[in-house]
Amino acid sequence: MQTLNLPGVALRIRNKREKQEVFDSVRKKFVALTQEEWVRQHFIHYLTDHRNVPHSLITVETSLHYHRLKKRSDIVVYGKDGSPCLIVECKAPEVAVTQAVFDQVAMYNMALKVPYLAVTNGMVHFACYIDHDTGEIIFLKEIPVYEEMLKR
Numbered sequence: 001m002q003t004l005n006l007p008g009v010a011l012r013i014r015n016k017r018e019k020q021e022v023f024d025s026v027r028k029k030f031v032a033l034t035q036e037e038w039v040r041q042h043f044i045h046y047l048t049d050h051r052n053v054p055h056s057l058i059t060v061e062t063s064l065h066y067h068r069l070k071k072r073s074d075i076v077v078y079g080k081d082g083s084p085c086l087i088v089e090c091k092a093p094e095v096a097v098t099q100a101v102f103d104q105v106a107m108y109n110m111a112l113k114v115p116y117l118a119v120t121n122g123m124v125h126f127a128c129y130i131d132h133d134t135g136e137i138i139f140l141k142e143i144p145v146y147e148e149m150l151k152r
Helices: 033-052 099-112 146-150
Strands: 013-016 019-024 031-032 058-066 071-079 083-090 116-120 125-130 137-140
Touching: 019 033, 033 058, 033 071, 033 083, 071 099, 083 099, 083 146, 099 116
Parallel strands: 083 116
Antiparallel strands: 013 019, 019 031, 058 071, 071 083, 116 125, 125 137
């Protein structure tokens, strides 16, 4: 798999029936190792190891509903009170982070109303803060550490 623009991490990988699987520390199981999953697992470790997000407050491939449509968000981080505070949309490294990717995560946010959004393909990352009272969107250089996220 490709080296990403994220901190390195030793992921548990195994071969099963001629396919590779990676251990997802959030879901506590092995899952198919795709390019997107490679990015997702690295980003999870970035959140837990470098942004101090507790594993127990992360969900992966969370189902949500938006106008009768059933969607799945890649990563959702929750506050200590159980309310969602960050949605992350992951793409494979060869997928460009375009306006369509932002539109996808913004659509998910219509259902969850989180203050922080992030998109990544493992090479390029964008994060923003949304003030839902004023509608202001502020792009950030990086995702804040967990305790800072909770202050907004």
